[in-house]
Amino acid sequence: MTETTVILVLVVVTALGFDFTNGFHDTANAMATSIATGALRPKVAVALSGILNLIGAFLSVEVALTVSNAVVRIQNSDGTPKDSLTSDGGTALLLIVLAGLVGSIVWNLFTWLLGLPSSSSHALFGGLIGATIAGLGWAGVNWNGDGSKLDGVVGKVILPALLSPVIAGVVAAVGTWLIYKITVGVAARFTDNGFRWGQIGSASLVSLAHGTNDAQKTMGVITLALIASGEWTDTKSIPFWVKASCALAIAAGTYLGGWRIIRTLGKGLVEIAPPQGMAAESSSAAVILASSHLGFALSTTHVATGSILGSGVGKPGAQVRWRVAGRMVAAWLITLPSAAVVGALMWFLGDAIGGLGGALVIFLVLLAAAGYMYWHSRKTPVDHNNVNDEWDETAERREPAGTAA
Amino acid sequence: MSNLGFALEGAWKVLLAGLLLGAGLPAIFALGIRSMAFGAGGDAEVDHAPPHPVGRIGAYLLFAVVLLAVVLGITFIVAGGFGKALSFEHIYPTIVDK
Numbered sequence: 437m438t439e440t441t442v443i444l445v446l447v448v449v450t451a452l453g454f455d456f457t458n459g460f461h462d463t464a465n466a467m468a469t470s471i472a473t474g475a476l477r478p479k480v481a482v483a484l485s486g487i488l489n490l491i492g493a494f495l496s497v498e499v500a501l502t503v504s505n506a507v508v509r510i511q512n513s514d515g516t517p518k519d520s521l522t523s524d525g526g527t528a529l530l531l532i533v534l535a536g537l538v539g540s541i542v543w544n545l546f547t548w549l550l551g552l553p554s555s556s557s558h559a560l561f562g563g564l565i566g567a568t569i570a571g572l573g574w575a576g577v578n579w580n581g582d583g584s585k586l587d588g589v590v591g592k593v594i595l596p597a598l599l600s601p602v603i604a605g606v607v608a609a610v611g612t613w614l615i616y617k618i619t620v621g622v623a624a625r626f627t628d629n630g631f632r633w634g635q636i637g638s639a640s641l642v643s644l645a646h647g648t649n650d651a652q653k654t655m656g657v658i659t660l661a662l663i664a665s666g667e668w669t670d671t672k673s674i675p676f677w678v679k680a681s682c683a684l685a686i687a688a689g690t691y692l693g694g695w696r697i698i699r700t701l702g703k704g705l706v707e708i709a710p711p712q713g714m715a716a717e718s719s720s721a722a723v724i725l726a727s728s729h730l731g732f733a734l735s736t737t738h739v740a741t742g743s744i745l746g747s748g749v750g751k752p753g754a755q756v757r758w759r760v761a762g763r764m765v766a767a768w769l770i771t772l773p774s775a776a777v778v779g780a781l782m783w784f785l786g787d788a789i790g791g792l793g794g795a796l797v798i799f800l801v802l803l804a805a806a807g808y809m810y811w812h813s814r815k816t817p818v819d820h821n822n823v824n825d826e827w828d829e830t831a832e833r834r835e836p837a838g839t840a841a
Numbered sequence: 842m843s844n845l846g847f848a849l850e851g852a853w854k855v856l857l858a859g860l861l862l863g864a865g866l867p868a869i870f871a872l873g874i875r876s877m878a879f880g881a882g883g884d885a886e887v888d889h890a891p892p893h894p895v896g897r898i899g900a901y902l903l904f905a906v907v908l909l910a911v912v913l914g915i916t917f918i919v920a921g922g923f924g925k926a927l928s929f930e931h932i933y934p935t936i937v938d939k
């Protein structure tokens with residue numbers, strides 16, 4: 437086995453690790469409302485979401501090889517890596533991708549520890565951007581596109597992130613308001629049962645869409661690494677094992693469930709009733725599907741959070757905890773730069789040591805950081821047993837002691 | 842046109858589609874529930890009105906509309922995954938190549 441092969445294996449393992457965190461970070465987007473309203477028991481909800489993510493991931497036949505092209509310039513327009521990065525057997529490109537992935541995972545785990553629903557795609561892009569700046573300089577990043585279409589960091593990441601929560605929030609608020617207007621005079625017991633089914637159906641759609649959208653990104657990254665190291669040449673298809681392992685990783689992550697985030701989204705923002713849950717998930721499903729149809733890239737997390745907020749605004753007399761919402765928005769703003777900083781640091785570290793040793797060291801840094809955060813999380817565990825406990829504002833703010841951002 | 846222009850152009854389309862499907866369909870579903878309660882009568886409604894069987898039929902019709910839209914949504918996801926798209930150029934949806 438050559439040095440490059442070992443680095444490639446590290447990249448693949450790390451990419452699957454990212455896919456796994458992507459799954460459990462985003463379980464909340466689809467299932468937080470159904471769990472909070474008791475429409476589904478917590479374990480049933482994550483199992484359903486996991487299965488639908490698995491199916492969704494297998495459905496995405498389209499090749500997302502150029503997924504990183506929107507933000508960094510490490511590939512040609514047909515998806516093959518730039519020649520300048522593969523002249524040494526691909527190590528240069530593999531190190532950028534590995535450092536970027538480490539940055540994404542570290543940030544995903546950190547926000548999970550704080551129970552904040554930050555965007556996994558922002559973390560991925562942020563990590564890659566940081567590693568690219570470190571490796572290739574500022575010009576390696578596609579900041580603004582070429583002006584012919586929505587492109588670049590601004591067009592594909594920043595603008596959609598600003599617009600999509602607002603759109604989803606407006607849609608959910610209108611939906612919630614309409615539902616409560618229409619069902620005035622119907623007994624609550626009767627509506628709750630009906631909306632329970634509507635909620636499960638709409639949440640399932642969100643899960644399915646998530647599987648098709650998000651697993652693809654990791655598949656693209658792994659295939660790019662395979663091409664860079666000469667293990668794969670076809671830019672029009674991806675190896676079956678890549679698809680199968682990505683699908684399994686995201687589904688397993690979803691099934692594990694990011695309970696801390698589910699709790700924040702389901703209980704922290706708004707006290708959700710079944711009609712609101714259905715309005716929120718319908719809004720998420722519609723906005724995600726409509727925008728992927730129109731080629732408007734956005735983050736499932738931003739949409740889901742916007743929808744849940746909207747369902748609180750639309751229900752007369754409902755309480756919205758704006759303080760919790762404020763913390764989330766702060767986390768969104770710093771996700772991309774933070775993941776970028778970690779990605780860049782990892783690249784410098786890996787590059788300074790060089791070769792296989794450098795790759796191994798940053799992989800070990802990742803394991804250490806992940807282990808530390810897991811250990812920290814066990815001090816205040818959140819799981820399917822206490823995910824729905826009453827939200828106590830003072831206690832929640834104290835919760836991850838010493839780590840508050 | 843700048844990125845901002847493209848983004849705003851995409852955003853209002855998403856908002857329009859979102860309102861139509863994301864708020865419209867739940868509203869139809871809510872109408873279905875209201876109609877169902879009208880059909881069931883008694884404890885289903887706050888005013889304990891007598892049951893009206895026609896409400897049940899109306900409810901099933903409304904639920905069918907929502908179900909049809911959901912099936913279309915799933916078809917859209919699946920078709921997208923196979924490199925196809927859903928076209929509405931013949932009013933009724935057909936699956937075409939992208």
